[in-house]
Amino acid sequence: MDTEKHVLKDFYVNMGPQHPSTHGVLRIVLKVDGEKVMSSETVLGYAHRGVEKMAESKTYIQMMPVMDRFDYVSSMLFEWAYVGCMEKALGITPPERAEYIRVIMAELNRIASHLLWAGAFLLDLGAFTPFLWLFDARERIMDMFEEVTGQRMTNNYFKIGGVADDLTPEFFKMLDEFLNMIRKRMADTETLIESIIFLERVKDIGFISKEDVINYSLTGPVARGSGVNYDLRKNEPYSIYTRFDFEIPLGEKGDCYDRYKVRMREVIQSVRIIEQAVSAIPEGPFAEKAPKIVKLPEGEYYFAVETSRGLLGVYLVSDGSANPYRFKLRDPAFSNLSILDTMLPGNKISDVVAILGSIDVVIPEIDR
Amino acid sequence: MNASYFNKVNIGIKTVIKGLALSISYLFKKPVTLQYPHEKKRIAQRYRGSIRLKRNEEGALKCIACGSCEKICPAGAIKMVTVTPEGSKKKQLSEFYVDLGLCIYCGLCVDTCPVDAIEHSIVYEVAERKKDGLILRLDNLGEKNV
Amino acid sequence: MSVITILDSFDKEVLEQSYEKNGFNHSYLLRKKDDIIELTKRLKEEEYFLETITAVDKKEKIRLIYIFNKMQKVHRVAVYLDIDYSEDVPSLIDFFKSADWFESEVYDFFGVKFTGNPNLKRLLTPEGMEGYPLLKSWKAEED
Numbered sequence: 001m002d003t004e005k006h007v008l009k010d011f012y013v014n015m016g017p018q019h020p021s022t023h024g025v026l027r028i029v030l031k032v033d034g035e036k037v038m039s040s041e042t043v044l045g046y047a048h049r050g051v052e053k054m055a056e057s058k059t060y061i062q063m064m065p066v067m068d069r070f071d072y073v074s075s076m077l078f079e080w081a082y083v084g085c086m087e088k089a090l091g092i093t094p095p096e097r098a099e100y101i102r103v104i105m106a107e108l109n110r111i112a113s114h115l116l117w118a119g120a121f122l123l124d125l126g127a128f129t130p131f132l133w134l135f136d137a138r139e140r141i142m143d144m145f146e147e148v149t150g151q152r153m154t155n156n157y158f159k160i161g162g163v164a165d166d167l168t169p170e171f172f173k174m175l176d177e178f179l180n181m182i183r184k185r186m187a188d189t190e191t192l193i194e195s196i197i198f199l200e201r202v203k204d205i206g207f208i209s210k211e212d213v214i215n216y217s218l219t220g221p222v223a224r225g226s227g228v229n230y231d232l233r234k235n236e237p238y239s240i241y242t243r244f245d246f247e248i249p250l251g252e253k254g255d256c257y258d259r260y261k262v263r264m265r266e267v268i269q270s271v272r273i274i275e276q277a278v279s280a281i282p283e284g285p286f287a288e289k290a291p292k293i294v295k296l297p298e299g300e301y302y303f304a305v306e307t308s309r310g311l312l313g314v315y316l317v318s319d320g321s322a323n324p325y326r327f328k329l330r331d332p333a334f335s336n337l338s339i340l341d342t343m344l345p346g347n348k349i350s351d352v353v354a355i356l357g358s359i360d361v362v363i364p365e366i367d368r
Numbered sequence: 369m370n371a372s373y374f375n376k377v378n379i380g381i382k383t384v385i386k387g388l389a390l391s392i393s394y395l396f397k398k399p400v401t402l403q404y405p406h407e408k409k410r411i412a413q414r415y416r417g418s419i420r421l422k423r424n425e426e427g428a429l430k431c432i433a434c435g436s437c438e439k440i441c442p443a444g445a446i447k448m449v450t451v452t453p454e455g456s457k458k459k460q461l462s463e464f465y466v467d468l469g470l471c472i473y474c475g476l477c478v479d480t481c482p483v484d485a486i487e488h489s490i491v492y493e494v495a496e497r498k499k500d501g502l503i504l505r506l507d508n509l510g511e512k513n514v
Numbered sequence: 515m516s517v518i519t520i521l522d523s524f525d526k527e528v529l530e531q532s533y534e535k536n537g538f539n540h541s542y543l544l545r546k547k548d549d550i551i552e553l554t555k556r557l558k559e560e561e562y563f564l565e566t567i568t569a570v571d572k573k574e575k576i577r578l579i580y581i582f583n584k585m586q587k588v589h590r591v592a593v594y595l596d597i598d599y600s601e602d603v604p605s606l607i608d609f610f611k612s613a614d615w616f617e618s619e620v621y622d623f624f625g626v627k628f629t630g631n632p633n634l635k636r637l638l639t640p641e642g643m644e645g646y647p648l649l650k651s652w653k654a655e656e657d
Contacts, residue, residue, distance in 0.1 A: 045638040052623070053647050053654065062442040065474035088537065129391050136400045143412075150414040150488070156474045164479070165414065192390055195383035196376055214563045214585075217612035228585065236588035292480070302537030302581070302590070313581075317570050326648075330566040330581070338615045367638055 021353045024363030040344040047367040055327035060294040068154035071365040074113040077307040079158040085303035085314040089296040098162035100281040107270040112141040113308035121357040162287025202256040206355035217335040220310025226254030232306035256358040333361045416488040430485035433459040437477035445470035466504040538592040567616035605631035623648035
């Protein structure tokens, strides 16, 4: 066979939509030369459900459970953005205790999300043990959610004017156990993982510069990994976050390792917030009286919270009826993912997994 | 092959041994996994399992057939058939369907019920061989909801 | 130069929206659509970033919303632009790369074409999709 004639020129590799490391139905078309990625194209829309159109025919209350189904690993943070937006429009302030409960649940959810990310990310890179360790820790959070909200993932717990139900004594017992073990578990994981095998795979690849953070509207740990100090809990404090003492972990170089490190340290900061919130939580009602049929006054409302992936904004346009006139999510992973096509060229195929993993995307949130 | 290469190998071996020692210490801890069909998890009291209708002390359904749950259900899983008996102004429930294949277990129907007549049971094993079995009716609402 | 003086130099209408009520520190409706280029350039010099681009179908026209924000301290500026259904809008891709996907999304849902964006494509809806689903005139098929 004349091999000379069979020079493969453009060779394309389809990564996804059914690929274990894309964690969902994301498709990346890679143009490769040998093992090296020449260019890439991200193809979205495999989990598109048309939620923004659907919202126009659902009532405000009926949209509540839908909020859980965007980013299913940090669902309560999404609920908060939506509920917060409606509370802003209606002029309702939740009672003190509700704010504390919200902070505790939101930070637990942030930890759960980061634990899931870390477990899956390390699993993608070939480390199986931390996956089990971190999922054990996450499992305890899920049990706490079940105890308080009634559901492990799609919680539907935040309500207009507060939360659905009060915390139980059993919850505090479980929380106490969890807080006692999580610090050691994170330290153990880091001792186990920070071997040269892992570091060689994540250090000095997938750089994001500070300029690119602004350029691509990156937020969350992806931006903070590059040293951009942007966290809505500090820069645009909502709820009662000004009362807590916590730090914003920052990376230096902006490579995959920095982003990994930022998330691992964020877990500890969230633990600190929870500890302060638990010790300061006041007695009192857990919810304000809210209307049964919600109708927002005419106008436009925008409310943003910091989810485990970055800035999440909910934009509601109301025409005074019981259905939203326009419902739009400004979701963090959407713009965080948009930088992928510029990051991949020049890297090897095996690094694609590390880079994509370090961005931390949840596809239903992007596709909506 | 230079010195830094061997240095790296050296560090590599050291860190791997350190990690191994740590993971061996986990071998002696109590296992966290459950052998599911044989062992079952403790289910929280607030768990939102399949829907059931509540009865009062006399055994009659509390439901007043107002239809709020049917209206609010985002998935359209609840269907209610009502009759108004002659000589009475009050509507009565004649049939009540919950399609567990559609139900998203969000709890909005329970929240909205004005007379607290509907609730979530803690039943979570609702798998069925036939699709029909997922539709709960008035007569088998009790069957599935132990 | 503060951002308000920058914004004041454009031909615009100030909308009555406050941060406490609506979440926007400033809301401006631009009268000339080409001004958005100059405005974005000036805002980028002041270290603003583009939070999102979206649109609302107002039944006679489409209203585009550009949300800018500042990282150091929150200062959310909403810039509105009223256009006809078939009108083109200049793209912001020269200033913010994130505009690429934001604009593609608006094109996907509303059919607004952004001139100067080379990657404009149907981003989220399935292949072979007809019509623009977030227009109020678009109706979902009954199943």
